[in-house]
Amino acid sequence: MNWKCQIESIGVKLPSKILTTNELLEKLKIPCIRKFGLLTGIFERKVCSPDEDSFSLAVDAAKDCLSFSKYRAEELDMIINCSITKYKNGLSHLYEPTFSALIKNSVGATKAITFDISNACAGMLTGVYLAEKFIRQGIIKTCLVVSGEYISNICDHALKNIRTSLSAELSSLTVGDCGAAAIIERTADEKNGLIISGFTTLSRYSNLCTGRQNRRTPGGKMKTKSKKIHEAAISESVPIIKQALDLNQLSFHDIDWLIPHQTSRSSIISGANHYLEYFGEKPGQIAVTLKDTGNTASTTHFLALYKYLNEKRFNEDDKVMLLCFASGLIIGVIIFKMNKIVHMYGNSN
């Protein structure tokens, strides 16, 4: 039997420390950027304090997720960690053992199979893509997909190197830290399962955004050809979205909420305009959650879902499309109908 799966619960951990865009720009060696907040829609981001890191954010998000879930940690069958940054104990990057194995120990998921994946900002949606494979075949019933991103440290490198508004490190100023987790569960409800479609790596664009650890300073750095990667993502995603909609006899108009990867407000708006031009219609609403948190890398989709769930923006019957863009270039679509999860959240955080 082929089982369907659904999102059972979501958890998030945001650091409490705030770094405003103005504070960030004041640190630039050469004051070459103006109206950055207006263009990106990012006015502040949450950043880790000295006692926080990728691992603590991931563990706290997993615990938050479990607090909303009907499952106990020991009932989880699988844990997939999807962080790009694997900082534990400050800016010390952990390679072995895996984050997922340590998260398993921290939350007490005694029977869970664990592994880590890394797929840039598409990490968590790739985690859902993999969870669905195992659930569909009946191998597992529940999977915790989790990620912790302590990525704001790339700002330090960027601040020292940005000399003009065309700098390849400009996008490093958009990022913020966050942990997010989601429990994916098996469901017998054939109509409301997750529809996962079109996950593709367009590798000819793989050099447009690269990130790596610094050699001689703590933390990492990222270089992005923002305009090129944005243009490629928008144009290449059209046939992939169309296929996802066609396969499920849906039109773009049937989608109540489009949640794209949160990069910058201007990119999201120009993408939406491109889709309107191509499809001749647009989804009900497009989520933009950048203002207070910035681009939180692999966690953006679940942070947006969590935020809107708490703001009671979703209805039980709303159709949501999660659209991922990530360096690689990775494009993927997940469509699902909101379910009873909308009643679990609200004004609690």
Place this chain on the structure above:
Amino acid sequence: MGTVIDMVSIAQPLFSLFPGNSIRLSVRAARQCLHDAGADHSNIGLLINTGIYRYRNTGEPAIAALIQGKITSHKPVLKVNGNSGNTFSFDLNNGGCGLLTAIEIIHRSISNGEISSGMVVTGDSEPFYDFSERFSFAAAAAAIILSGTSDSGGFSLFRTYSYPEYSDELVSRTSFSSRGPSRKGMNILNIGQKESYPDLCVDCAEKSLFRFLDETGQNPDDIDLIIPSQSPRGFANRLNNRLGRNNNFIELPETGNKVLHTAGSAFALKKVWDDHRLKKSRNIIFLTIGSGINVSITLYRN
């Protein structure tokens, strides 16, 4: 529907003086694998990289995307039809067990009918030459092409056993340190392996193997071949002595002071592929071990 091995290829640095570049080695292994299999890259629906120690500690994009970029002729993807014709790539990290986890994911994707074939690539090298402490892993890469088969052969049973009480036996991390010639500081990769780790690996592997045989109803005498991980140093030899399998246990000779890490079991597979022992054997066990301690075991049938 089963999943069978179409081809396996390996790559090592051409000149031992140079430390090796994990991405270049992985690309070389992947290209060789496609060439030897007579396969086209466009048939690869899923490409998973399971190497851990990567050139210059690249974090994004996924190394798998970079490998895909180097083995692909970049035909424009404008017509999307299911996932056919498109490749999806990502990195997977599960220590020494990553290779089998990736094989299981490709097996599930083939069984679901999403793809017809997939590739696992794994490669390790010192991220920055001489920027590490106790880095004892050989620069090496391997690639395996897998495809679906209508008969019952191929990979069938996958199990992973965890021993979280030993999670601090092998810890590798980069930390900023003010050492080095300039004393200005640098990110140093440190491999912290306790002395007891190899023995514990042997204990965990032996225990897991018998649990696997018991759970899956296999008779130990029916196992023709065991293809194990080759790290930590001395693991394969000690486990072989413990199990008493002799020639049916693929143990590669140790060379120098470096040991094969994530590619170790693929190198062992290559050995039995080349001497045709894989094809001649009926029941083959793949046994991988990694930090955690995790043990992954699968059965492959001809």
